[in-house]
Amino acid sequence: MEAFDAVDLIRTKRDKGALSTDEINWLIDAYTRGYVADEQMSAMTMAIFLNGMDRREIKDLTMAMIASGDTMDFSSLSKKTTDKHSTGGVGDKITLPLAPLVASFGVAVPQLSGRGLGHTGGTLDKLESIPGWRANVSPARMREILEQVGAVVCAAGSGLAPADGKLYALRDITGTVEAIPLIASSIMSKKIAEGTAALVLDVKFGSGAFLKNIEHSRELAQVMVQLGQDAGVATSALITNMHVPLGLAIGNANEVRESVEVLAGGGPADIRELTLALATEMLALAGFPDADVAAALDDGRAMDTWRAMVTAQGGDPSAELPVARETHVVAAERSGVLVQQQALPFGIAAWRLGAGRARAEDPVQHAAGVDLHAKPGDTVTKGQPLFTLSADEPERFARALEALDGAYLIGDPGDTIDDGGPLIAEKITQ
């Protein structure tokens, strides 16, 4: 005999009521077991999308999703654990320099990551462009790498929060992804189940982000920080600008190349700035408030950890990265100042070139992507290359160029630069 009836719960939420803790626990368990049908859960997610959930309901939903599967426990490691989660953006390769940088301070970074879907890339796809590198690591080996090297970036097994996996796939096809209670519980159930003691959230806003306006991103950040803290995870968030692509590389192999430049003390200023800000925050939450993170990038300590981290997962950090068979350069049509470069169309272009996937089972082309040669605010001269498209199949260029139609603008000196403001807009601590 089931404790509740799904239809009653759907009606409650449809009529703007709140679900009780017992009702939420039953709903998630019954959906995971297959007793509650996809069409019932679709109606429920739409009711949540339209009518929201209060903080207590969101917490119950998160806890119920954690309880649907396994949890990891790193409390017996000799190091403190700290992790980062980004809500995703165009050119967001920050995990690559960040994880080894933080680990170089003797802290463990157990990063369970995903593959990309749509216009935002996945960290595992980027790392898989390194010859030999493998995303699948057993829990025992993960612990070993954390002790020896400090950072591991690997595929999350299906055992962590399986209710989320099922629910996320359903939301994806029912237009219910962008609901704050559902996003917050989805992200935080996986991060809490992962067993990290500290967590920094990079919550993005702007054209290339999941949530376009800063008010929604702030609300999401506040809900997630509260969820983490309630679960005993030291959690804070940075609200960051995803109006223009991060860095100059959008793709996979090219993003690894750019990350290595940052690890060598160089690289684009925005990637370095965000890496340092997130590292400072992650280390502060792990009990190292005075860590000089810039020094560790500049003196090679972070690079040494990167090389050890890649090697530990079978990769060759000295190997040549794949290069695309074909390139197409787009040049400036006039001289002036680049005043606009919208993140979303550039993300879509990289995806259409083969850097991303349309279906979860599709492969990605590691050498495909976009390399920018100028950023908003830069002076450009007529005929100067603005960006280069790379693909293995030249027939992909036309569709990528279509996505980029109207996505960038050259203006005159003194025109307003449409870059969405500072890269790091706010910090949320509660």
Ligand code: URA
């Ligand atoms: N990422 C997740 O893991 N879940 C969401 O709901 C949105 C982004």
